[in-house]
Amino acid sequence: MSAVRVRFAPSPTGYLHIGGVRTALFNWLFARHEKGVFVLRIEDTDRERSTPEAIQAILDGLKWVGLDWDEGPIFQTDRLPLYKEHAGRLLAAGKAYLCYCTEEELESRRQAALARKDLPKYDGRCRLRSGPAPSDSSPVIRFVTPQTGQTTVHDQIKGDVVFDNSQLDDLIIVRSNGMPTYNFGAVVDDALMNITHVIRGDDHLNNTPRQILLYQALGFEPPRFGHLSMILGVDKVKLSKRHGATSVLEYQEAGYLPEALVNYLVRLGWSFGDQEVFALPELIEKFTLDHINKSPAALDPEKLLWLNGYYLRHADTKRVGDLLIPFLRRQGLLGEQETSDPVWLERLVRALRERSRTLPEMAEGAALYLRESVAMEPEAKKLLAANLRPAFEKLVTVVEQGTVFDHATLEHGFKSVLEQTGLKMKDLAQPVRAALTSRTASPGIFEVMLLLGRDRTLTRLRAAIDLMS
RNA sequence: GGUCCCAUCGUCUAGCCUGGCCUAGGACAGCGCCCUCUCAAGGCGUAAACACGGGUUCGAAUCCCGUUGGGACCA
Numbered sequence: 001m002s003a004v005r006v007r008f009a010p011s012p013t014g015y016l017h018i019g020g021v022r023t024a025l026f027n028w029l030f031a032r033h034e035k036g037v038f039v040l041r042i043e044d045t046d047r048e049r050s051t052p053e054a055i056q057a058i059l060d061g062l063k064w065v066g067l068d069w070d071e072g073p074i075f076q077t078d079r080l081p082l083y084k085e086h087a088g089r090l091l092a093a094g095k096a097y098l099c100y101c102t103e104e105e106l107e108s109r110r111q112a113a114l115a116r117k118d119l120p121k122y123d124g125r126c127r128l129r130s131g132p133a134p135s136d137s138s139p140v141i142r143f144v145t146p147q148t149g150q151t152t153v154h155d156q157i158k159g160d161v162v163f164d165n166s167q168l169d170d171l172i173i174v175r176s177n178g179m180p181t182y183n184f185g186a187v188v189d190d191a192l193m194n195i196t197h198v199i200r201g202d203d204h205l206n207n208t209p210r211q212i213l214l215y216q217a218l219g220f221e222p223p224r225f226g227h228l229s230m231i232l233g234v235d236k237v238k239l240s241k242r243h244g245a246t247s248v249l250e251y252q253e254a255g256y257l258p259e260a261l262v263n264y265l266v267r268l269g270w271s272f273g274d275q276e277v278f279a280l281p282e283l284i285e286k287f288t289l290d291h292i293n294k295s296p297a298a299l300d301p302e303k304l305l306w307l308n309g310y311y312l313r314h315a316d317t318k319r320v321g322d323l324l325i326p327f328l329r330r331q332g333l334l335g336e337q338e339t340s341d342p343v344w345l346e347r348l349v350r351a352l353r354e355r356s357r358t359l360p361e362m363a364e365g366a367a368l369y370l371r372e373s374v375a376m377e378p379e380a381k382k383l384l385a386a387n388l389r390p391a392f393e394k395l396v397t398v399v400e401q402g403t404v405f406d407h408a409t410l411e412h413g414f415k416s417v418l419e420q421t422g423l424k425m426k427d428l429a430q431p432v433r434a435a436l437t438s439r440t441a442s443p444g445i446f447e448v449m450l451l452l453g454r455d456r457t458l459t460r461l462r463a464a465i466d467l468m469s
Numbered sequence: 470g471g472u473c474c475c476a477u478c479g480u481c482u483a484g485c486c487u488g489g490c491c492u493a494g495g496a497c498a499g500c501g502c503c504c505u506c507u508c509a510a511g512g513c514g515u516a517a518a519c520a521c522g523g524g525u526u527c528g529a530a531u532c533c534c535g536u537u538g539g540g541a542c543c544a
Contacts, residue, residue: 121544161473168543203541206541207542227474229474237540268481273483275496276497294476295474297480298481299480304497353510426506433506444507
Protein backbone atom coordinates (compact mmCIF):
# COMPACT_ATOMS: atom_id res chain seq x y z
CA MET A 1 0.00 0.00 0.00
CA SER A 2 1.69 3.14 -1.20
CA ALA A 3 1.48 6.30 0.86
CA VAL A 4 -1.63 8.38 0.46
CA ARG A 5 -1.23 11.48 -1.65
CA VAL A 6 -4.11 13.91 -2.02
CA ARG A 7 -4.42 17.36 -3.46
CA PHE A 8 -6.49 20.48 -3.32
CA ALA A 9 -6.64 22.09 -6.74
CA PRO A 10 -8.55 25.37 -6.80
CA SER A 11 -8.83 27.75 -9.74
CA PRO A 12 -7.69 31.23 -8.76
CA THR A 13 -10.66 33.00 -10.26
CA GLY A 14 -12.11 34.49 -7.11
CA TYR A 15 -11.89 34.33 -3.37
CA LEU A 16 -11.56 31.00 -1.62
CA HIS A 17 -15.08 30.17 -0.60
CA ILE A 18 -16.23 28.08 2.25
CA GLY A 19 -17.12 25.06 0.13
CA GLY A 20 -13.58 25.04 -1.21
CA VAL A 21 -12.24 25.22 2.31
CA ARG A 22 -14.28 22.21 3.29
CA THR A 23 -12.95 20.26 0.32
CA ALA A 24 -9.42 21.29 1.26
CA LEU A 25 -10.09 20.39 4.88
CA PHE A 26 -11.35 16.90 4.05
CA ASN A 27 -8.31 16.28 1.87
CA TRP A 28 -5.99 17.65 4.51
CA LEU A 29 -7.55 15.64 7.32
CA PHE A 30 -7.44 12.50 5.24
CA ALA A 31 -3.78 13.10 4.44
CA ARG A 32 -2.90 13.77 8.06
CA HIS A 33 -4.90 10.80 9.27
CA GLU A 34 -3.16 8.51 6.80
CA LYS A 35 0.21 10.17 7.38
CA GLY A 36 0.20 10.97 3.71
CA VAL A 37 0.98 14.02 1.62
CA PHE A 38 -1.22 17.01 0.90
CA VAL A 39 -0.44 18.81 -2.34
CA LEU A 40 -1.62 22.28 -3.27
CA ARG A 41 -2.07 22.83 -6.97
CA ILE A 42 -3.29 26.02 -8.56
CA GLU A 43 -5.29 25.43 -11.74
CA ASP A 44 -4.58 28.71 -13.44
CA THR A 45 -4.86 27.76 -17.08
CA ASP A 46 -7.80 30.07 -17.53
CA ARG A 47 -5.61 33.12 -17.96
CA GLU A 48 -8.52 35.44 -18.53
CA ARG A 49 -10.03 34.83 -15.15
CA SER A 50 -7.04 33.90 -13.00
CA THR A 51 -5.61 36.70 -10.91
CA PRO A 52 -2.67 37.10 -8.53
CA GLU A 53 -5.07 38.45 -5.92
CA ALA A 54 -7.12 35.26 -6.09
CA ILE A 55 -3.98 33.16 -5.69
CA GLN A 56 -3.04 35.18 -2.65
CA ALA A 57 -6.55 34.85 -1.24
CA ILE A 58 -6.32 31.07 -1.54
CA LEU A 59 -2.97 30.93 0.22
CA ASP A 60 -4.10 33.35 2.92
CA GLY A 61 -7.36 31.51 3.44
CA LEU A 62 -5.71 28.12 3.82
CA LYS A 63 -3.14 29.54 6.18
CA TRP A 64 -5.76 31.19 8.31
CA VAL A 65 -7.66 27.96 8.85
CA GLY A 66 -4.39 26.18 9.48
CA LEU A 67 -4.28 23.88 6.47
CA ASP A 68 -0.63 23.53 5.57
CA TRP A 69 0.48 21.82 2.41
CA ASP A 70 3.43 19.52 1.96
CA GLU A 71 4.03 20.21 -1.71
CA GLY A 72 3.29 23.24 -3.83
CA PRO A 73 1.77 25.51 -4.63
CA ILE A 74 2.26 24.03 -8.06
CA PHE A 75 0.98 26.15 -10.92
CA GLN A 76 -0.43 24.52 -14.00
CA THR A 77 0.85 27.31 -16.18
CA ASP A 78 4.37 26.24 -15.21
CA ARG A 79 3.66 22.79 -16.55
CA LEU A 80 2.37 23.54 -20.02
CA PRO A 81 5.07 21.44 -21.76
CA LEU A 82 3.87 18.43 -19.80
CA TYR A 83 0.32 18.68 -21.10
CA LYS A 84 1.63 19.24 -24.58
CA GLU A 85 3.81 16.17 -24.34
CA HIS A 86 0.98 13.96 -23.18
CA ALA A 87 -1.43 15.32 -25.75
CA GLY A 88 1.21 14.62 -28.35
CA ARG A 89 1.52 11.10 -27.09
CA LEU A 90 -2.22 10.53 -27.50
CA LEU A 91 -2.11 12.11 -30.94
CA ALA A 92 0.74 9.83 -32.01
CA ALA A 93 -1.10 6.79 -30.75
CA GLY A 94 -4.23 7.76 -32.65
CA LYS A 95 -6.08 8.25 -29.36
CA ALA A 96 -6.60 11.90 -30.04
CA TYR A 97 -7.02 14.04 -33.15
CA LEU A 98 -7.06 17.58 -34.35
CA CYS A 99 -10.47 19.11 -34.76
CA TYR A 100 -11.05 22.14 -36.96
CA CYS A 101 -14.74 22.56 -36.40
CA THR A 102 -15.63 26.14 -35.60
CA GLU A 103 -17.88 27.35 -32.83
CA GLU A 104 -20.55 28.20 -35.38
CA GLU A 105 -20.43 24.81 -37.05
CA LEU A 106 -20.62 23.06 -33.72
CA GLU A 107 -23.51 25.19 -32.62
CA SER A 108 -25.55 24.59 -35.75
CA ARG A 109 -24.96 20.84 -35.61
CA ARG A 110 -25.89 20.90 -31.95
CA GLN A 111 -29.15 22.59 -32.79
CA ALA A 112 -29.80 20.10 -35.56
CA ALA A 113 -29.15 17.20 -33.22
CA LEU A 114 -31.50 18.69 -30.70
CA ALA A 115 -34.13 19.07 -33.39
CA ARG A 116 -33.76 15.36 -34.21
CA LYS A 117 -33.97 14.67 -30.47
CA ASP A 118 -30.45 13.28 -30.54
CA LEU A 119 -27.87 13.92 -27.86
CA PRO A 120 -26.30 17.31 -28.53
CA LYS A 121 -22.82 15.89 -28.35
CA TYR A 122 -19.91 16.29 -30.73
CA ASP A 123 -20.44 14.07 -33.74
CA GLY A 124 -16.80 13.11 -34.11
CA ARG A 125 -16.52 14.18 -37.71
CA CYS A 126 -12.89 15.34 -37.49
CA ARG A 127 -11.88 11.90 -36.30
CA LEU A 128 -12.06 10.71 -39.88
CA ARG A 129 -11.12 13.80 -41.76
CA SER A 130 -8.19 13.75 -44.11
CA GLY A 131 -6.58 16.13 -46.53
CA PRO A 132 -4.92 19.45 -45.85
CA ALA A 133 -5.76 21.37 -42.73
CA PRO A 134 -7.86 24.47 -43.24
CA SER A 135 -5.40 27.31 -43.01
CA ASP A 136 -7.68 29.84 -41.46
CA SER A 137 -8.40 28.10 -38.19
CA SER A 138 -6.41 26.80 -35.27
CA PRO A 139 -7.43 23.34 -34.22
CA VAL A 140 -8.31 21.93 -30.83
CA ILE A 141 -7.28 18.46 -29.77
CA ARG A 142 -10.02 15.99 -29.04
CA PHE A 143 -9.81 12.70 -27.24
CA VAL A 144 -11.07 9.57 -28.99
CA THR A 145 -13.69 8.46 -26.50
CA PRO A 146 -14.99 4.89 -26.75
CA GLN A 147 -18.61 4.85 -27.82
CA THR A 148 -19.49 1.44 -26.52
CA GLY A 149 -19.36 -0.20 -23.14
CA GLN A 150 -19.59 1.36 -19.73
CA THR A 151 -17.27 3.13 -17.37
CA THR A 152 -17.73 2.64 -13.68
CA VAL A 153 -16.54 5.08 -11.06
CA HIS A 154 -15.85 3.23 -7.84
CA ASP A 155 -16.56 6.21 -5.67
CA GLN A 156 -15.45 6.04 -2.05
CA ILE A 157 -18.39 8.16 -0.99
CA LYS A 158 -21.18 7.60 -3.49
CA GLY A 159 -20.54 3.97 -4.25
CA ASP A 160 -20.30 2.55 -7.77
CA VAL A 161 -21.60 4.92 -10.40
CA VAL A 162 -22.00 3.51 -13.89
CA PHE A 163 -21.94 5.59 -17.06
CA ASP A 164 -22.68 4.47 -20.61
CA ASN A 165 -19.81 5.48 -22.84
CA SER A 166 -22.31 6.23 -25.57
CA GLN A 167 -23.34 9.29 -23.56
CA LEU A 168 -19.84 10.68 -23.75
CA ASP A 169 -18.45 12.62 -26.66
CA ASP A 170 -14.92 13.26 -27.88
CA LEU A 171 -13.98 15.87 -25.35
CA ILE A 172 -11.54 18.64 -26.07
CA ILE A 173 -8.29 18.11 -24.20
CA VAL A 174 -6.31 21.03 -25.57
CA ARG A 175 -7.88 24.30 -26.60
CA SER A 176 -6.96 26.19 -29.72
CA ASN A 177 -4.79 28.48 -27.62
CA GLY A 178 -2.75 25.49 -26.48
CA MET A 179 -4.14 25.41 -22.95
CA PRO A 180 -5.23 22.06 -21.55
CA THR A 181 -8.85 21.77 -20.57
CA TYR A 182 -9.79 21.12 -16.97
CA ASN A 183 -10.27 17.39 -17.45
CA PHE A 184 -7.00 16.88 -19.24
CA GLY A 185 -4.85 19.06 -17.03
CA ALA A 186 -6.24 17.49 -13.91
CA VAL A 187 -5.67 13.95 -15.19
CA VAL A 188 -2.12 14.59 -16.33
CA ASP A 189 -1.24 16.32 -13.08
CA ASP A 190 -2.93 13.85 -10.79
CA ALA A 191 -1.20 11.01 -12.59
CA LEU A 192 2.23 12.65 -12.65
CA MET A 193 1.93 13.75 -9.05
CA ASN A 194 1.00 10.22 -8.03
CA ILE A 195 -2.21 11.33 -6.43
CA THR A 196 -3.82 8.29 -4.84
CA HIS A 197 -7.18 9.77 -3.82
CA VAL A 198 -9.07 12.49 -5.60
CA ILE A 199 -11.48 14.01 -3.11
CA ARG A 200 -13.48 16.84 -4.61
CA GLY A 201 -16.96 18.27 -5.03
CA ASP A 202 -19.59 16.13 -6.69
CA ASP A 203 -19.97 18.73 -9.40
CA HIS A 204 -17.10 16.75 -10.94
CA LEU A 205 -18.74 13.35 -10.70
CA ASN A 206 -19.98 13.54 -14.27
CA ASN A 207 -16.48 14.36 -15.46
CA THR A 208 -15.03 11.34 -13.82
CA PRO A 209 -15.77 8.67 -16.47
CA ARG A 210 -14.06 10.85 -19.08
CA GLN A 211 -11.11 11.21 -16.79
CA ILE A 212 -10.89 7.49 -16.14
CA LEU A 213 -10.88 6.90 -19.89
CA LEU A 214 -8.07 9.43 -20.22
CA TYR A 215 -6.03 7.74 -17.51
CA GLN A 216 -6.40 4.47 -19.36
CA ALA A 217 -5.49 5.94 -22.74
CA LEU A 218 -2.42 7.53 -21.19
CA GLY A 219 -1.45 4.25 -19.59
CA PHE A 220 -1.94 5.47 -16.03
CA GLU A 221 -3.67 3.76 -13.16
CA PRO A 222 -6.67 5.88 -12.13
CA PRO A 223 -6.69 7.07 -8.50
CA ARG A 224 -9.50 6.40 -6.10
CA PHE A 225 -12.26 8.96 -6.23
CA GLY A 226 -14.45 10.42 -3.54
CA HIS A 227 -17.12 12.98 -4.40
CA LEU A 228 -18.35 15.30 -1.70
CA SER A 229 -21.81 16.76 -1.96
CA MET A 230 -22.14 20.49 -2.18
CA ILE A 231 -22.70 22.97 0.57
CA LEU A 232 -25.91 24.92 0.24
CA GLY A 233 -26.87 28.30 1.59
CA VAL A 234 -29.37 28.78 4.41
CA ASP A 235 -32.11 28.70 1.78
CA LYS A 236 -30.93 25.28 0.59
CA VAL A 237 -29.79 26.76 -2.68
CA LYS A 238 -26.27 26.35 -3.96
CA LEU A 239 -23.93 28.75 -2.24
CA SER A 240 -23.18 31.99 -4.04
CA LYS A 241 -22.19 35.58 -3.37
CA ARG A 242 -25.70 36.62 -2.57
CA HIS A 243 -25.63 34.46 0.55
CA GLY A 244 -23.40 37.04 2.17
CA ALA A 245 -20.23 35.74 3.73
CA THR A 246 -18.96 32.91 1.59
CA SER A 247 -15.28 33.76 1.42
CA VAL A 248 -13.18 32.31 4.23
CA LEU A 249 -11.47 35.58 4.93
CA GLU A 250 -14.81 37.21 5.52
CA TYR A 251 -15.19 34.87 8.46
CA GLN A 252 -11.91 36.09 9.82
CA GLU A 253 -13.10 39.66 9.37
CA ALA A 254 -16.34 38.82 11.11
CA GLY A 255 -14.44 37.68 14.18
CA TYR A 256 -14.62 33.93 13.96
CA LEU A 257 -11.90 31.69 15.30
CA PRO A 258 -10.39 29.40 12.66
CA GLU A 259 -10.83 26.33 14.85
CA ALA A 260 -14.54 27.09 15.17
CA LEU A 261 -14.94 27.34 11.41
CA VAL A 262 -12.97 24.13 10.93
CA ASN A 263 -15.05 22.31 13.51
CA TYR A 264 -18.23 23.63 11.93
CA LEU A 265 -17.20 22.76 8.40
CA VAL A 266 -16.07 19.27 9.21
CA ARG A 267 -19.48 18.44 10.64
CA LEU A 268 -21.06 19.50 7.39
CA GLY A 269 -21.13 16.12 5.76
CA TRP A 270 -18.99 14.23 8.20
CA SER A 271 -19.82 12.84 11.61
CA PHE A 272 -18.40 10.74 14.36
CA GLY A 273 -21.39 9.40 16.26
CA ASP A 274 -22.91 12.10 18.43
CA GLN A 275 -19.79 14.13 18.88
CA GLU A 276 -20.00 17.82 18.00
CA VAL A 277 -16.82 19.39 19.29
CA PHE A 278 -13.46 18.17 18.08
CA ALA A 279 -10.00 19.40 18.87
CA LEU A 280 -7.77 19.25 15.83
CA PRO A 281 -5.61 16.30 16.91
CA GLU A 282 -8.78 14.41 17.63
CA LEU A 283 -10.13 15.21 14.20
CA ILE A 284 -6.99 13.92 12.57
CA GLU A 285 -7.25 10.76 14.58
CA LYS A 286 -10.92 10.18 13.85
CA PHE A 287 -11.35 11.40 10.31
CA THR A 288 -11.96 8.72 7.72
CA LEU A 289 -13.81 8.70 4.44
CA ASP A 290 -16.49 6.30 5.59
CA HIS A 291 -18.52 8.63 7.72
CA ILE A 292 -19.06 11.13 4.97
CA ASN A 293 -22.66 11.91 4.20
CA LYS A 294 -23.87 11.65 0.62
CA SER A 295 -26.50 14.35 0.75
CA PRO A 296 -25.91 18.09 0.43
CA ALA A 297 -25.77 20.16 3.61
CA ALA A 298 -27.12 23.63 4.21
CA LEU A 299 -25.19 26.22 6.15
CA ASP A 300 -26.49 27.08 9.61
CA PRO A 301 -25.01 30.37 10.81
CA GLU A 302 -26.50 29.88 14.27
CA LYS A 303 -24.61 26.71 14.86
CA LEU A 304 -21.38 28.28 13.68
CA LEU A 305 -22.01 31.11 16.11
CA TRP A 306 -22.55 28.63 18.91
CA LEU A 307 -19.31 26.82 18.12
CA ASN A 308 -17.45 30.10 17.89
CA GLY A 309 -18.77 31.08 21.30
CA TYR A 310 -17.69 27.73 22.61
CA TYR A 311 -14.16 28.16 21.31
CA LEU A 312 -14.02 31.75 22.52
CA ARG A 313 -14.85 30.51 26.01
CA HIS A 314 -12.28 27.76 25.92
CA ALA A 315 -9.41 29.40 24.09
CA ASP A 316 -6.37 30.82 25.82
CA THR A 317 -7.28 34.27 27.22
CA LYS A 318 -4.04 35.84 26.11
CA ARG A 319 -4.63 34.71 22.56
CA VAL A 320 -8.22 35.92 22.53
CA GLY A 321 -7.02 39.25 23.87
CA ASP A 322 -4.51 39.59 21.07
CA LEU A 323 -7.14 38.68 18.50
CA LEU A 324 -9.50 41.20 20.04
CA ILE A 325 -7.18 44.19 19.67
CA PRO A 326 -7.83 44.79 15.95
CA PHE A 327 -11.54 44.75 16.64
CA LEU A 328 -11.16 47.25 19.47
CA ARG A 329 -9.23 49.48 17.10
CA ARG A 330 -11.86 49.09 14.47
CA GLN A 331 -14.47 50.38 16.90
CA GLY A 332 -12.23 53.28 17.82
CA LEU A 333 -11.75 51.98 21.34
CA LEU A 334 -8.02 51.76 20.99
CA GLY A 335 -5.69 53.98 18.99
CA GLU A 336 -3.75 52.48 16.13
CA GLN A 337 -0.48 52.43 18.03
CA GLU A 338 -1.99 52.07 21.45
CA THR A 339 -1.80 48.76 23.20
CA SER A 340 -3.91 47.76 26.08
CA ASP A 341 -2.58 46.64 29.45
CA PRO A 342 -2.26 42.88 28.99
CA VAL A 343 -3.49 42.06 32.47
CA TRP A 344 -6.51 44.27 32.00
CA LEU A 345 -7.16 42.82 28.56
CA GLU A 346 -7.19 39.27 29.85
CA ARG A 347 -9.55 40.32 32.60
CA LEU A 348 -11.80 41.84 29.97
CA VAL A 349 -11.72 38.65 27.93
CA ARG A 350 -12.60 36.53 30.93
CA ALA A 351 -15.51 38.81 31.74
CA LEU A 352 -16.89 39.05 28.23
CA ARG A 353 -16.33 35.73 26.60
CA GLU A 354 -19.18 34.05 28.42
CA ARG A 355 -21.45 36.49 26.72
CA SER A 356 -19.95 36.88 23.26
CA ARG A 357 -20.14 34.68 20.23
CA THR A 358 -17.74 36.64 18.06
CA LEU A 359 -14.84 39.03 18.55
CA PRO A 360 -16.75 42.11 17.33
CA GLU A 361 -19.47 41.30 19.85
CA MET A 362 -16.81 41.21 22.50
CA ALA A 363 -15.36 44.50 21.33
CA GLU A 364 -18.79 46.01 21.51
CA GLY A 365 -19.12 44.80 25.07
CA ALA A 366 -15.76 46.35 25.85
CA ALA A 367 -16.96 49.80 24.84
CA LEU A 368 -18.73 50.21 28.17
CA TYR A 369 -15.40 50.13 29.98
CA LEU A 370 -13.21 51.92 27.49
CA ARG A 371 -15.31 54.93 26.67
CA GLU A 372 -15.38 57.92 28.97
CA SER A 373 -19.14 57.79 29.11
CA VAL A 374 -21.93 55.99 27.37
CA ALA A 375 -25.53 56.94 26.78
CA MET A 376 -27.78 55.60 29.52
CA GLU A 377 -30.46 53.16 28.45
CA PRO A 378 -33.90 54.28 29.65
CA GLU A 379 -34.43 50.95 31.39
CA ALA A 380 -31.18 51.45 33.26
CA LYS A 381 -31.99 54.98 34.26
CA LYS A 382 -35.24 53.85 35.84
CA LEU A 383 -33.27 51.77 38.29
CA LEU A 384 -31.62 54.84 39.81
CA ALA A 385 -34.33 55.53 42.37
CA ALA A 386 -33.86 58.42 44.76
CA ASN A 387 -34.21 56.25 47.85
CA LEU A 388 -31.03 54.46 46.88
CA ARG A 389 -29.01 57.58 47.35
CA PRO A 390 -27.77 56.86 50.87
CA ALA A 391 -26.62 53.41 49.79
CA PHE A 392 -24.80 54.82 46.80
CA GLU A 393 -23.10 57.42 48.97
CA LYS A 394 -21.95 54.75 51.37
CA LEU A 395 -20.68 52.71 48.46
CA VAL A 396 -18.69 55.67 47.19
CA THR A 397 -17.06 55.99 50.58
CA VAL A 398 -16.27 52.29 50.72
CA VAL A 399 -14.71 52.31 47.28
CA GLU A 400 -12.73 55.42 48.03
CA GLN A 401 -11.37 54.10 51.27
CA GLY A 402 -10.60 50.56 50.22
CA THR A 403 -6.94 49.84 50.84
CA VAL A 404 -6.73 47.72 47.76
CA PHE A 405 -8.92 47.66 44.71
CA ASP A 406 -9.58 43.99 44.19
CA HIS A 407 -12.50 41.61 44.00
CA ALA A 408 -12.45 40.47 47.64
CA THR A 409 -12.20 43.98 49.04
CA LEU A 410 -14.95 45.28 46.79
CA GLU A 411 -17.23 42.42 47.68
CA HIS A 412 -16.55 42.90 51.36
CA GLY A 413 -17.26 46.62 51.10
CA PHE A 414 -20.41 46.05 49.11
CA LYS A 415 -21.68 43.60 51.72
CA SER A 416 -21.05 46.11 54.47
CA VAL A 417 -23.17 48.65 52.62
CA LEU A 418 -25.91 46.06 52.38
CA GLU A 419 -25.71 45.44 56.10
CA GLN A 420 -25.84 49.12 56.96
CA THR A 421 -28.78 49.81 54.70
CA GLY A 422 -30.68 46.58 55.11
CA LEU A 423 -30.81 46.17 51.35
CA LYS A 424 -30.54 42.84 49.62
CA MET A 425 -27.91 42.08 47.04
CA LYS A 426 -30.43 42.16 44.24
CA ASP A 427 -31.82 45.51 45.41
CA LEU A 428 -28.50 47.24 45.11
CA ALA A 429 -26.59 45.32 42.47
CA GLN A 430 -28.90 46.16 39.61
CA PRO A 431 -28.94 49.94 40.25
CA VAL A 432 -25.18 49.93 40.69
CA ARG A 433 -24.88 48.03 37.43
CA ALA A 434 -27.02 50.65 35.75
CA ALA A 435 -24.86 53.40 37.21
CA LEU A 436 -21.63 51.79 36.12
CA THR A 437 -22.53 50.46 32.71
CA SER A 438 -25.67 52.37 31.71
CA ARG A 439 -27.12 48.98 30.90
CA THR A 440 -29.31 46.45 32.67
CA ALA A 441 -27.11 43.52 31.76
CA SER A 442 -23.39 43.14 32.26
CA PRO A 443 -20.76 40.89 33.78
CA GLY A 444 -20.69 40.47 37.55
CA ILE A 445 -20.78 43.77 39.37
CA PHE A 446 -17.34 43.45 40.96
CA GLU A 447 -15.81 42.46 37.65
CA VAL A 448 -17.34 45.58 36.16
CA MET A 449 -15.74 47.73 38.85
CA LEU A 450 -12.38 46.10 38.31
CA LEU A 451 -12.60 46.66 34.58
CA LEU A 452 -13.53 50.29 35.09
CA GLY A 453 -10.89 50.93 37.68
CA ARG A 454 -11.35 52.86 40.87
CA ASP A 455 -11.48 56.34 39.37
CA ARG A 456 -14.02 55.62 36.70
CA THR A 457 -16.11 53.57 39.10
CA LEU A 458 -16.29 56.52 41.46
CA THR A 459 -17.02 58.96 38.68
CA ARG A 460 -19.92 56.94 37.46
CA LEU A 461 -21.31 56.29 40.93
CA ARG A 462 -21.25 60.01 41.63
CA ALA A 463 -22.86 60.80 38.31
CA ALA A 464 -25.63 58.39 39.22
CA ILE A 465 -26.12 60.07 42.58
CA ASP A 466 -26.56 63.38 40.76
CA LEU A 467 -29.22 61.80 38.57
CA MET A 468 -31.11 60.68 41.67
CA SER A 469 -31.61 64.13 43.10
C1' G B 470 -33.84 17.87 -22.91
C1' G B 471 -30.17 13.81 -21.67
C1' U B 472 -26.99 11.66 -17.94
C1' C B 473 -25.69 11.35 -12.93
C1' C B 474 -26.29 12.31 -7.64
C1' C B 475 -29.36 13.08 -3.30
C1' A B 476 -33.93 12.56 0.18
C1' U B 477 -34.43 11.19 8.83
C1' C B 478 -36.82 16.96 13.52
C1' G B 479 -36.55 24.23 10.97
C1' U B 480 -30.90 23.15 10.41
C1' C B 481 -26.39 19.72 11.05
C1' U B 482 -26.69 14.68 11.88
C1' A B 483 -26.77 9.08 14.40
C1' G B 484 -29.13 4.82 12.75
C1' C B 485 -29.23 2.42 6.69
C1' C B 486 -24.15 -1.40 4.04
C1' U B 487 -24.67 -6.37 7.92
C1' G B 488 -33.59 -5.54 8.51
C1' G B 489 -35.86 -6.69 14.86
C1' C B 490 -31.85 -3.32 20.33
C1' C B 491 -35.93 2.76 16.91
C1' U B 492 -42.39 3.95 21.29
C1' A B 493 -35.93 7.00 15.78
C1' G B 494 -30.65 9.13 19.48
C1' G B 495 -27.47 13.68 19.75
C1' A B 496 -26.39 18.90 18.54
C1' C B 497 -27.84 24.13 17.06
C1' A B 498 -32.00 27.22 17.16
C1' G B 499 -37.14 27.48 20.06
C1' C B 500 -39.84 26.95 24.67
C1' G B 501 -39.95 25.98 30.16
C1' C B 502 -37.54 25.26 34.86
C1' C B 503 -33.12 25.44 38.09
C1' C B 504 -28.74 28.27 39.43
C1' U B 505 -28.25 33.59 40.12
C1' C B 506 -26.48 40.75 41.54
C1' U B 507 -28.48 41.31 35.71
C1' C B 508 -27.21 39.09 31.12
C1' A B 509 -24.76 35.11 29.76
C1' A B 510 -22.46 30.43 30.69
C1' G B 511 -23.92 25.84 32.96
C1' G B 512 -27.62 22.06 34.50
C1' C B 513 -32.42 19.77 33.81
C1' G B 514 -36.69 19.19 30.92
C1' U B 515 -40.04 19.88 26.52
C1' A B 516 -41.81 20.28 21.50
C1' A B 517 -40.12 18.75 16.67
C1' A B 518 -38.40 14.11 11.51
C1' C B 519 -37.96 8.49 8.69
C1' A B 520 -40.99 12.83 1.29
C1' C B 521 -45.01 9.67 -1.00
C1' G B 522 -46.83 4.95 -3.09
C1' G B 523 -46.10 -0.03 -3.95
C1' G B 524 -43.55 -4.46 -3.01
C1' U B 525 -40.04 -8.30 -0.30
C1' U B 526 -40.32 -10.12 4.83
C1' C B 527 -43.05 -12.92 10.66
C1' G B 528 -40.93 -7.88 10.92
C1' A B 529 -38.45 -1.99 7.05
C1' A B 530 -36.06 4.45 8.57
C1' U B 531 -33.06 0.28 7.06
C1' C B 532 -33.66 -4.13 1.03
C1' C B 533 -36.20 -3.58 -4.18
C1' C B 534 -39.31 -0.77 -7.76
C1' G B 535 -41.85 3.56 -8.94
C1' U B 536 -43.51 8.68 -8.02
C1' U B 537 -42.48 13.40 -6.30
C1' G B 538 -39.07 16.95 -4.92
C1' G B 539 -34.05 19.04 -4.79
C1' G B 540 -29.17 19.37 -6.98
C1' A B 541 -24.97 18.74 -10.43
C1' C B 542 -23.01 18.13 -15.22
C1' C B 543 -23.46 18.35 -20.52
C1' A B 544 -25.50 21.57 -23.47
